[in-house]
Each structure stands twice: as C-alpha cells, then as structure tokens.
Amino acid sequence: MALRTPEQKADEVAATPTGTGRRSFLGYLIAAPTLVVAAQVGAGALAPQAAQAAIPSLPQPEELFDLGDLQDLAALSTSTMIAIQLNTDGTASFALPRAEVGQGITTLVAQLIAEELDLPIDKVHITLADARPELLFNQLTGGSNSTRSMYTPVRTAAAIAREQLMIAAAAKWGVPVSTVSTNSGVVKSQSGKTATYGSLAVAAAATQRTSIQVQLKPAAQFTVIGKAQNRIDALDAVTGRKTFAMDLKIPNALPTMVRRAPTVNGTVKSVANIAAVKAMGGITDVGIISTGVAVRGATFGQCIAAVNALNVTWNPGPVDAESDATIAKKLKAAELPLVVPPLPLLTQAVDDTFTFAFASNSPLEPNCAVADVRPDRAEIWSSLKVPIAAVQQIAQNLGLPQTAVSAHVVQGGGSFGRHLFSDAAIEAAEISRKFGKPVKLMWHRTDDFRHGRTHPMSTSRVRVTYGLGNVISYEQRHTSVQTDFTHGLGEMITAMAAKLPAGNFVGFSESIFELTQSVPYNFGVVTQLLNETFAYDAFHTGSMRNIYSPNVCVATELIVDRVAAKMGKDPLAFRREYLKDARTLAVLNKVAQVGNWGRAMPAGMAQGIAVHNEYKGAIATLVEIDCRPATVNRQVKDAVTGPRVTKAVVAVDVGLPVNPRGLEAQMLGGISDGIALILTSSVHMKDGLPLEGSWDNYFYTRQWNTPLDIQVIVMPPTTGQPGGAGELGVAPVAAAVACAYARATNTAPTSFPINHGTLSFTPLPRSVIPPEPTDGLSHAF
Amino acid sequence: MPSHTFKLNGQQVTVDVPDDLRLLWVLRDVLGVMGPKYGCGLDVCKACTSHINGKAFNPCSVRISDIKPTDEVTTIEGLPATVGKPLHPMQQAWLDFDVAQCGYCQPGQIMAAVAKVKQARAAGHEITDADLDELRNICRCGTYFRIREAVKAGAQKM
Numbered sequence: 001m002a003l004r005t006p007e008q009k010a011d012e013v014a015a016t017p018t019g020t021g022r023r024s025f026l027g028y029l030i031a032a033p034t035l036v037v038a039a040q041v042g043a044g045a046l047a048p049q050a051a052q053a054a055i056p057s058l059p060q061p062e063e064l065f066d067l068g069d070l071q072d073l074a075a076l077s078t079s080t081m082i083a084i085q086l087n088t089d090g091t092a093s094f095a096l097p098r099a100e101v102g103q104g105i106t107t108l109v110a111q112l113i114a115e116e117l118d119l120p121i122d123k124v125h126i127t128l129a130d131a132r133p134e135l136l137f138n139q140l141t142g143g144s145n146s147t148r149s150m151y152t153p154v155r156t157a158a159a160i161a162r163e164q165l166m167i168a169a170a171a172k173w174g175v176p177v178s179t180v181s182t183n184s185g186v187v188k189s190q191s192g193k194t195a196t197y198g199s200l201a202v203a204a205a206a207t208q209r210t211s212i213q214v215q216l217k218p219a220a221q222f223t224v225i226g227k228a229q230n231r232i233d234a235l236d237a238v239t240g241r242k243t244f245a246m247d248l249k250i251p252n253a254l255p256t257m258v259r260r261a262p263t264v265n266g267t268v269k270s271v272a273n274i275a276a277v278k279a280m281g282g283i284t285d286v287g288i289i290s291t292g293v294a295v296r297g298a299t300f301g302q303c304i305a306a307v308n309a310l311n312v313t314w315n316p317g318p319v320d321a322e323s324d325a326t327i328a329k330k331l332k333a334a335e336l337p338l339v340v341p342p343l344p345l346l347t348q349a350v351d352d353t354f355t356f357a358f359a360s361n362s363p364l365e366p367n368c369a370v371a372d373v374r375p376d377r378a379e380i381w382s383s384l385k386v387p388i389a390a391v392q393q394i395a396q397n398l399g400l401p402q403t404a405v406s407a408h409v410v411q412g413g414g415s416f417g418r419h420l421f422s423d424a425a426i427e428a429a430e431i432s433r434k435f436g437k438p439v440k441l442m443w444h445r446t447d448d449f450r451h452g453r454t455h456p457m458s459t460s461r462v463r464v465t466y467g468l469g470n471v472i473s474y475e476q477r478h479t480s481v482q483t484d485f486t487h488g489l490g491e492m493i494t495a496m497a498a499k500l501p502a503g504n505f506v507g508f509s510e511s512i513f514e515l516t517q518s519v520p521y522n523f524g525v526v527t528q529l530l531n532e533t534f535a536y537d538a539f540h541t542g543s544m545r546n547i548y549s550p551n552v553c554v555a556t557e558l559i560v561d562r563v564a565a566k567m568g569k570d571p572l573a574f575r576r577e578y579l580k581d582a583r584t585l586a587v588l589n590k591v592a593q594v595g596n597w598g599r600a601m602p603a604g605m606a607q608g609i610a611v612h613n614e615y616k617g618a619i620a621t622l623v624e625i626d627c628r629p630a631t632v633n634r635q636v637k638d639a640v641t642g643p644r645v646t647k648a649v650v651a652v653d654v655g656l657p658v659n660p661r662g663l664e665a666q667m668l669g670g671i672s673d674g675i676a677l678i679l680t681s682s683v684h685m686k687d688g689l690p691l692e693g694s695w696d697n698y699f700y701t702r703q704w705n706t707p708l709d710i711q712v713i714v715m716p717p718t719t720g721q722p723g724g725a726g727e728l729g730v731a732p733v734a735a736a737v738a739c740a741y742a743r744a745t746n747t748a749p750t751s752f753p754i755n756h757g758t759l760s761f762t763p764l765p766r767s768v769i770p771p772e773p774t775d776g777l778s779h780a781f
Numbered sequence: 782m783p784s785h786t787f788k789l790n791g792q793q794v795t796v797d798v799p800d801d802l803r804l805l806w807v808l809r810d811v812l813g814v815m816g817p818k819y820g821c822g823l824d825v826c827k828a829c830t831s832h833i834n835g836k837a838f839n840p841c842s843v844r845i846s847d848i849k850p851t852d853e854v855t856t857i858e859g860l861p862a863t864v865g866k867p868l869h870p871m872q873q874a875w876l877d878f879d880v881a882q883c884g885y886c887q888p889g890q891i892m893a894a895v896a897k898v899k900q901a902r903a904a905g906h907e908i909t910d911a912d913l914d915e916l917r918n919i920c921r922c923g924t925y926f927r928i929r930e931a932v933k934a935g936a937q938k939m
Contacts, residue, residue, distance in 0.1 A: 102883025230879040237884030240816025240857035247815040301806040364921040413885030445821035672923025704914040706925040776842030
C-alpha cells in the first residue's frame with residue numbers, strides 16, 4: 001500500500017542469489033573485539049486488514065494503519081541500530097532499547113535471539129539500554145508496540161551472528177561453510193569437529209562495518225518462537241534479588257521525599273520553618289522546588305516526619321474549583337454533535353451516554369528515581385518508557401548539554417502508562433541540583449494517587465439506528481478530559497509539538513483516537529469522533545493500559561447488546577451476524593463454545609460476551625458474574641466486595657504468539673484491570689484533588705474480586721506477524737463484565753465503575769503524608 | 782541514638798536508630814535488605830510482608846522499639862534457609878506457574894502465602910479459596926489467578 005516507504009524497502013531486500021524466493025533482511029557486522037551484529041529497527045509490516053460484510057462499513061483508519069504503525073513509521077525515518085554481542089563465554093548480550101515494566105518483553109526478545117542464533121535461552125542476557133538519543137523515535141515503550149517493532153530486527157541480527165559463527169568455524173577448519181551446522185550454541189562440521197560459540201566469538205569479530213543479507217527461519221522451523229517460555233527474570237523476582245530503582249545502592253544517594261500541595265498543580269507560597277525541619281534527626285537538606293518542598297535524610301521514615309513537620313503556605317492550583325460534577329458538565333458541553341438524523345418512519349434508534357470516572361494508573365512501585373547532578377553533568381536511574389525525552393527535558397531544565405545527561409533505564413515495578421512520563425526523574429534531577437547531592441527520590445503512596453497521573457474522566461455517547469432488519473448507522477462521540485500526550489513519540493521534537501497551543505489535541509489526541517479506535521461490526525455509516533476539554537496539563541493525566549479503548553469498547557458493546565435485544569436477537573448470534581472479520585469471529589466462537597454461552601444460570605447471575613480488535617489482534621471475552629445479595633454483600637475489611645466475576649474465558653489471536661505463556665499472563669492482567677474498571681476502581685476528583693490516597697481507597701482488583709475460574713485460549717498463528725498484547729485484554733473484559741452486570745441485574749448501567757457514586761472510604765487529610773501505623777504486630781498471622 | 786538488636790534471617794543484627802523508626806526503613810535504608818518492598822507505608826498493600834517468629838507481618842507498621850532482641854525477623858532473602866533448601870517450595874511453585882510479571886509485589890505475596898498455608902493448617906485444614914480471598918496483597922499487574930494456583934501447589938510441598 002501507499003504507506004510503504006523507501007527506507008523500508010531498503011531493509012527488505014528482495015530475493016537472494018540463492019534463489020530461494022524467501023525475503024532477505026539486511027544487517028551489519030560492527031567492528032568490535034568480539035562478534036557484534038546490528039540491525040535497523042523500525043521495519044514493521046504495514047499490511048491492511050480485510051473488511052467485508054452485510055452493509056459494509058468503510059474501513060476506519062485504525063483498521064488500515066494503527067498507532068503501532070505510526071510508531072513504526074516514525075521510527076523509519078531515523079532508525080538506527082540495535083546490536084547483539086557474542087561473548088567469549090558463549091553467551092550473547094543484548095541491550096534492549098525498551099522498558100521492562102513487567103510485561104515480559106525481555107523474555108520475548110531472549111526467545112527471538114535464542115531462535116535465530118540457535119543458542120539456549122539461558123545463555124542470552126538481556127539488559128535495558130540507557131537512553132540513546134540517536135535512536136530518536138525508537139526508544140519509546142508503549143502502544144503495545146515493543147514486540148511488533150523488535151520482532152524482525154532482533155531476529156535479523158541473531159541470524160547473521162549465527163552465520164558469521166559458522167563462517168568463522170569453517171575457515172578455522174578449512175571446510176566449506178555449507179558443510180557446517182549449529183546446535184544449541186555449538187558449531188559442528190560433518191567430520192564431527194565442534195567449536196563452541198564462545199571459542200569463535202573473537203575469530204568471528206569484524207574489523208570494519210560490513211552489510212550482510214540474511215534469511216530468517218521459516219515459521220515451520222521455529223522451535224522457540226511460539227513455545228511457552230517462563231520469564232527469564234522469574235528467579236530474581238521470587239528471591240527478592242530483582243533490582244528496582246529504590247533498591248540501587250548509588251553512593252550518597254540518600255532518601256528524599258516531597259511535601260506536595262493540597263490541590264493538583266498547587267505551588268509553594270512560603271515555608272515558615274525550613275531551618276527547624278533541617279535540624280530534625282537524620283535530615284540533611286530541605287528546599288523549595290517547583291512541585292513542593294523537598295526533604296533529604298538518612299531514612300525515608302525520617303523524611304516522612306520532616307515532610308509533615310513543614311509549615312507550608314500554598315498557592316492555589318489551576319483546577320481547585322473542579323470536582324467530578326463540574327467536570328461532567330464541561331464534558332457534556334464539549335460533546336460533538338451527532339449527524340445522522342432520526343428517520344422515524346423506517347428506523348428506530350438506541351441512543352445513550354456512558355460516563356467513565358477518572359482512574360489511577362499508579363503501579364505498585366510509586367514514582368521514584370535516583371539522580372546525581374553535578375555542575376557539569378547529570379546521571380539518572382529510573383523506570384523510563386521515554387528515556388530520550390527525559391534526558392532532553394532534564395538537560396534543558398539543568399542548562400546542560402544533552403550529552404552531559406545520562407539516563408539508566410531500570411526495571412519498573414509496573415507502569416500501565418505511568419512511565420510514559422518521567423515525572424520522578426525530572427523532579428529528582430531538580431532536587432539533586434538544588435541540594436548539590438545525589439538523591440533517592442520516592443513519592444509516598446498517597447501522593448502517588450493524588451499527584452500522580454490519572455486516566456481522565458470521559459463520556460461516550462453512542463447512537464445506533466436500525467430498521468428493516470439491519471443496522472443502518474453507528475455514531476460515537478467520545479468526550480474526554482484531555483489526555484496528556486506530551487511524551488510525544490519518544491523525543492523532544494514531537495513532545496514539544498504536543499505542548500504547542502492545541503498541539504496536544506490536534507497533533508496527538510485526535511490522531512491517536514483515530515489510529516486506535518474502530519467498530520468491529522458492519523453497522524452501515526460509522527463515525528467515531530473525539531473531543532477533549534481542559535488543558536492537557538490542568539490535571540495530571542496520561543494513558544492507562546490503553547488510551548481510549550476500554551471506555552469506547554464498553555460503550556459500544558453495551559449498545560450492541562441493547563440493539564440486539566431490540567431486534568430480538570441473541571447477543572452472540574447478533575455479533576456473529578455483524579462482525580467484520582474472520583479472526584474476530586473465530587475468537588468469538590471460541591469463547592462461546594468454551595464458556596458454554598447461553599447456559600442456564602440462577603437469577604442474579606448472568607453471562608456477558610464482547611469482542612475487540614486492536615494492535616493487529618482480535619480478542620473475545622466471555623464472563624459470568626454473580627450479583628446475588630449473598631455475594632454482593634460479603635464482608636471484607638476496608639474493601640469493596642460487590643458483584644463477583646466468577647468466570648472469565650478469553651480467546652486471543654495476536655497473529656503470531658511468540659510466547660503463549662507470557663501472552664496468557666498479559667490476558668490475566670487484562671482480566672484484573674477490566675473487572676476493576678467496571679466494578680470497583682475509580683478516582684473521585686474533589687476540589688482539585690483525587691480523594692483516593694491508599695490501596696484501600698482505590699479499589700483495584702484484589703483476591704476477593706478475582707474469578708475462581710479463568711481460561712485463556714491462545715489462538716494458533718494467523719498472520720505470521722506478532723501483534724500487540726500488553727493492553728489488548730482490558731477493553732473486551734471490561735465490556736463483557738459491563739454487559740454481564742446489565743443482564744444479571746436487569747438494569748442499563750451508564751456510569752462506571754458501578755460503585756463510583758458511593759464513596760466507600762474516609763478520605764485521608766490533604767497535603768500531609770498519613771501517619772505511619774504502629775500496630776503492625778497486632779495484625780500478624 | 783538508641784541501639785536495637787534482633788535476629789534477621791538467622792543472624793543477630795544491631796542498629797543505632799531512633800526508637801520510632803519503622804522496621805521497613807531499618808531493613809531497607811539502614812541494613813540494605815531490599816526484598817521487602819515499599820508500596821504504601823500504611824499496612825495496606827502488603828508489599829513488605831515478612832515474617833516475625835514465623836508469622837506474616839508488615840514491617841512498614843512496626844517501630845523498631847517494638848522488636849525484641851529475641852525476635853526472629855525473616856525476609857524473602859531468608860525464606861529458603863527456613864527449610865534448609867536453595868528455594869522454599871512456595872518460591873518453586875511461583876517459578877513453576879510463572880507467576881511474576883513486574884515482580885515488585887511478589888516477595889510479599891510469597892511471604893504472605895507461606896504464612897496463610899500455615900495458618901490454615903494450624904486451624905486444621907488445607908488452604909481453601911476462602912483463605913486465599915483473605916490475602917490482601919496488591920498485585921497491580923493482576924497476577925492473582927496464578928498466585929492462587931501457585932499457593933495451592935506450593936502448599937502441597939510444604
């Protein structure tokens with residue numbers, strides 16, 4: 001199609017002299033002491049999906065060209081190298097230019113290398129690359145795009161490395177290369193000679209950069225790709241050895257915390273007792289920064305005491321007058337009009353508006369970073385999904401050249417969109433500069449909920465017209481508090497563009513909405529439009545394990561159920577009739593069969609079914625929910641119990657599942673997230689601040705909300721290309737839960753999560769850190 | 782500065798810290814024991830779950846002055862030694878079921894699971910779904926289902 005670019009063609013050299021007809025890929029030998037092979041990143045396939053049907057809807061932008069493609073395309077123009085190094089101990093090393101925040105990308109990349117290099121996976125060492133400004137767009141972790149963007153370049157480099165090892169061995173033995181082969185890290189000759197990769201690593205090294213073409217393994221020969229692989233970092237995780245930013249032992253980087261404003265984006269007017277607080281036990285430094293008052297001390301416990309002892313007068317923030325109700329009014333005012341006129345003689349309409357509360361993307365590891373800023377340089381350690389933009393922003397803030405700032409990407413304790421922003425790293429750099437000392441900055445949990453990023457409140461209005469036995473039009477108007485996209489596509493140029501007046505919406509929100517959203521059904525005339533209100537930085541917003549998809553999908557699928565009912569059709573049968581594409585139909589049929597759709601259930605229990613397409617994948621979910629009083633009213637201390645999803649069945653087709661076990665894990669996360677979004681977890685915005693301040697206020701799914709019966713079906717390969725998976729599961733699970741809840745309760749819910757109208761906790765005080773409990777021993781079990 | 786002593790992962794340790802410093806900060810900031818994670822400091826998220834005299838507790842919510850010299854504190858780092866093996870059966874079950882995603886909560890999850898299984902047995906039964914529902918540890922990656930599978934499997938080898 002037209003979107004294919006010259007750069008991409010250069011990466012995909014047509015047929016090779018051997019005439020096999022298979023596509024060759026280009027990589028490079030890099031001059032180094034041992035064998036180092038590089039390949040360009042950013043050569044994703046841009047194949048359109050087919051659309052066919054009843055009253056065919058024109059393909060929407062997402063179906064042809066999605067957000068991942070945009071990321072890939074952005075990468076093409078500037079792409080440079082990723083490199084695999086062979087070591088003399090027989091291992092291979094690869095510094096992955098992505099963040100690992102729990103989704104298993106390091107394991108998956110190790111699989112790709114193991115496959116093409118023919119090396120046991122335990123000999124593949126994956127680290128996270130430092131910020132590499134030369135990579136520009138190619139160092140952003142998000143949009144479920146890591147697998148898609150790494151799949152071909154990593155395999156190319158690994159395949160060339162294997163060939164070079166064979167060439168080195170053949171030269172050493174004086175035999176033709178065609179007579180040697182590899183087996184699990186060893187090169188063998190026909191006469192039985194063997195050489196380990198380690199023994200060949202130096203001999204195979206290049207003395208100058210050389211371009212090499214290589215063919216990749218055909219899928220039929222895969223022995224690692226497509227096979228379940230346990231996480232390569234699992235042993236570290238279960239022994240406590242896995243190292244996160246706050247576990248690093250950077251010399252003299254003492255614990256540091258910040259006293260924050262009583263409202264979002266409030267600033268310090270004055271502090272009455274800086275000297276007195278600095279004299280407190282263990283405290284070394286106290287100072288005003290742009291986001292509050294920073295305190296550095298020997299222990300975090302002493303920092304908490306000092307933070308709370310500060311006597312601060314605050315300036316107001318920009319949204320002090322805003323609460324859920326005032327924001328809802330502004331969203332209503334910003335909603336774009338529907339355009340299909342009602343045609344009362346022939347058609348009927350279903351028309352409703354769904355409201356989705358603010359939600360927190362707070363991971364379990366709070367915002368944190370280590371910073372060591374000197375007069376002439378700065379060094380940062382943090383979980384950064386956009387490390388290049390972080391380096392550039394910090395350099396600008398500190399007045400240092402970009403080359404004087406280094407950023408080490410540390411394994412993250414979750415992200416869910418949070419680490420697209422480098423808030424903690426930027427703040428830590430400011431504090432370290434101010435104090436002239438290294439700092440280990442950690443946000444308190446309460447601040448992380450209140451001043452950290454939220455997924456913004458939104459509404460989704462849907463009107464469907466139908467008549468004469470068919471659906472004629474589908475219109476959706478999604479209206480949201482503006483999502484901050486100022487992380488751009490990974491570096492400063494697009495990040496700056498997003499900060500220009502209207503740049504965040506016109507340049508990003510609108511485009512990203514169009515590139516990520518589509519209706520999977522043939523509903524005649526389809527329009528989906530977005531409008532946003534409030535400045536991008538009025539609240540602290542950001543993506544949260546998807547951007548718009550869960551809310552849009554919930555609204556779509558609830559309306560689909562209602563239209564099906566009006567047209568006298570079973571929800572499954574209706575979906576089968578109107579679905580556009582075969583892959584989605586296949587996953588729908590799979591969950592219906594495995595989940596026994598339509599089985600008899602007691603009153604108060606019901607099934608729900610939903611589908612979603614995104615990231616070049618198709619997914620369907622069937623859930624069962626128990627809304628009977630005995631379940632809803634079960635008691636757990638300081639908890640929201642409520643309805644319980646008792647069963648979840650997910651069928652997922654990602655095109656090519658590289659690691660089915662990891663994919664299943666991502667679906668399990670999607671199930672926990674989807675349940676939370678519909679039943680329990682939200683942020684209440686009140687007078688310019690989220691009221692939530694602890695995990696017993698923000699009711700993310702807990703064990704007592706977890707289904708006891710979960711089945712994830714990973715569909716066999718369909719497209720041969722891996723799609724995205726990290727975010728894919730959330731939307732259809734949320735939608736299926738919402739549909740099941742509506743059916744079980746015989747209601748038409750329009751506000752989510754369903755418990756948002758009831759504040760189930762007593763809010764913690766503003767601005768101060770809640771006191772550390774002292775009664776822990778009394779809860780021992 | 783007051784001196785405090787207790788047994789940590791089999792060794793007697795002594796620290797000079799204020800009486801009211803919570804044990805989590807003694808472990809992490811003073812002794813450099815990084816297995817117990819900070820997730821809230823409010824005895825809510827349970828990421829720092831460790832054992833005191835074999836029972837699960839949260840060091841974020843205990844003052845060092847409330848720890849007696851004879852108390853035995855075990856963190857994830859010391860769990861394998863309690864069974865004299867390279868890994869505790871619960872840790873092995875976590876590997877078998879590939880539970881961890883980001884891994885941040887998992888040391889606390891494992892410590893809580895071991896205690897929960899023992900608590901059930903002390904009450905005369907094997908661990909049930911109702912017992913598992915009582916585990917309060919947050920996993921924001923949403924690994925709860927595999928945790929349930931792993932706890933049941935790990936219990937059989939304990």
